[in-house]
Amino acid sequence: MPAFSAVRIITLWxxxxxxxxxxxxxxxxxxxxxxxxxxxxxxxxxxxPRTAAFLGGLTAIVIATESGIGSxxxxxxxxHMVQHLLLLMVAPPLLVVGQPATLLLHASRNPVHTxxxxxLRSRVVTAITWPPFGVALYTVTIIGTHLTGFMNLxxxxxxxxxxxxxxxxxxxYLYFLPLIGREPIRWRISYPTRLFLLFIAMPVDAFTGVILGxxxxxxxxxxxxxxxxxxxxxxxxxxxxxxxMWVGGAGIMxxxxxxxxxAWSRETRGDRGLGWLESARRANFAAVVGAHRDAAASAGASRQPAGDARSVDDDEHLAAYNAYLARLNKPGDHSP
Incomplete structure (x- = not known):
């Protein structure tokens, strides 16, 4: 094999x-x-942007495995460590941001849609997308594949x-999904918790890098x-x-x-701009119809009239509101 150089990354596939x-x-x-x-x-x-992110994630996989890095x-x-960072910390977040599961719900019909x-709501998916499980899997993967004899194998x-x-x-993917994703899974965690779960992974990268170094x-x-x-x-x-591993992992994280x-700051500024009454109304509305949002968004999106150029996410809010009104109109049922 020829001597490694930056040019080889591009030319040696x-x-x-x-x-x-x-x-x-x-x-x-x-x-x-x-x-x-x-x-x-x-x-x-x-x-x-979601399409670009998903295709970017796939591109990262190809670069990691088939370019000079893979060679x-x-x-x-x-x-080898650069390749690991691409496959563990670059490609998965991009794929998560692409929201392939949400796209499947919007694009499919029955029986695939159902x-x-x-x-997505099954016990298995709920278990493997549980944030602590993702953190544990991420930690065990990094330590187990770098600080043991696994590398020799x-x-x-x-x-x-x-x-x-x-x-x-x-x-x-399972680690970053509930932290930076917006897929219709059961887990919805606050921004402070997301930051905490991202932060506690940084010592894992640093510890592994320090031991190897x-x-x-x-x-x-x-x-x-x-x-x-x-x-x-x-x-x-x-x-x-x-x-x-130490510098690259910490930088990406x-x-x-x-x-x-x-993202948290933008959401907070938006809520402040609406005023406390509107913010409270939205918070209460989200709590009332949140459980129905994902299913109603895909089922009712196709019935929405064409209007200004908005994303499919607007359909989710409108469909959730319709679900809320339907519940209020049920005889004898006006409870949230």
């Missing part, structure tokens, strides 16, 4: 049939859903290596097998990889925390 097929299928289905929503709601198309992941440990709603077994990639994507000997003998002459020593490579903080 390895074709991975399984990854390419899955990415193309995912992108095709997502874009099909976007077009379907546009046809059904021409005045309220699917937001372009050198068995040779350079620090490159099946999707039941799945990865370096010697291609199947385990590919399974590791899947694990990173799943762990990252302070190793006195090569902890992964597999790195020395077939090592090219141009590569740094295995120990120096591990130290650099630890720095990548800080950026995500700032994103959540600014």
């Amino acid at each position: 390895q074709f991975a049939p399984v990854v390419t097929t899955l990415v193309v299928v995912a992108a095709g289905l997502y874009l099909w859903g976007v077009l379907r929503v546009r046809r059904r709601h021409p005045a309220r198309p699917w937001p372009r 050198y992941d068995d040779v350079l440990f620090w490159d 099946w999707a709603k039941k799945l 990865v370096l010697s077994n291609d199947a385990v290596h590919e399974a590791e990639h899947v694990l990173y994507l799943v762990a990252g 302070s190793e006195g000997s090569n902890p992964f003998p597999g790195l020395a097998v077939g090592r090219p002459g141009w590569a740094p020593s295995p120990l120096n490579d591990v130290h650099t990889g630890g720095a990548v 800080f950026a995500l925390m700032m994103t959540v903080f600014f």
Whole structure:
């Protein structure tokens, strides 16, 4: 293998049939859903930033596995760590922001629509999207794959290596979903709690990076097998990889925390601008119809008249309001 350089990241590509097929299928289905929503709601198309985010997440997966980064992941440990950050902390948040589950609800019809709603509210999905579960899975994944002998197994077994990639994507997605996502899952947590759950993950990255950066000997003998002459020593490579995990992981997590903080600030400023009475009305309304919002949004969206160019999220508010009025009109039932 030629010596690593920044140019190699762009010019040295390895074709991975399984990854390419899955990415193309995912992108095709997502874009099909976007077009379907546009046809059904021409005045309220699917937001372009969500589409860009989802496609960006898929692009990050391709770069991590098929570009020069993926080509050198068995040779350079620090490159391996860059790949891990892309699969664990870059691609999953972008996929979450793309809201594929919400798109499925808006674009599908029965029986797929009903099946999707039941799945999103099932006990299994509720359990695996529980925020503490996501934090635990994220923590165990980082520590278990970097501070144990698992790395030696990865370096010697291609199947385990590919399974590791899947694990990173799943762990990252389940961790970030309730923290930065807006999918119709059961969990709705406050902004302070989201910031806290993002913050407590930073020491995990830092701890792992510090341990790797302070190793006195090569902890992964597999790195020395077939090592090219141009590569740094295995120990120096591990130290650099630890720095990548520490600095890179902390930087990405800080950026995500700032994103959540600014979203919280915008929402707070909006509520203040409405006045205390309107804010109280909205808070009470959300509490009353919140349980019906996700199902009603998709079921009633197609019946809304065309108006100004708004996103499909406006349908959710209107459908929730209709559900609220329907409940008030039930004979003998005027309770919230």
